[in-house]
């Protein structure tokens with residue numbers, strides 16, 4: 001088993017929130033529970049767990065739930081993210097899925113830390129731009145928009 005990196009108090013707080021919500025995940029189909037905690041720039045921690053569905057595509061990711069809670073509370077900037085998945089000591093790296101990397105990017109910066117954890121603690125911290133290099137964002141959209149197509153009725 002690789003050693004568990006030590007955590008700062010701030011990371012410990014985020015990990016504890018993600019681990020608590022990890023226990024409430026609804027994942028009867030994959031048996032892969034996930035808990036996510038987002039530290040908003042307002043100082044509050046927002047959590048989410050994966051919620052699966054018998055109609056598989058209707059399921060939602062833990063990170064998406066946490067981000068929705070943050071936005072619903074009026075906060076639009078992410079300072080850090082912690083995700084908990086896997087079994088204690090299994091060594092897996094349960095990074096956010098591709099769609100969630102994009103969801104996080106909408107409200108975070110290239111250097112926002114993503115703390116990837118197992119139930120026993122922190123496994124690795126990655127920057128968002130390590131998980132999602134050359135990200136597509138609002139600047140990409142604005143730069144590539146064709147102005148003549150944006151006018152109503154020509």
Ligand SMILES: [Zn+2]
Pocket residue numbers: 061062063096097098099100101
């Ligand atoms: Zn996801």
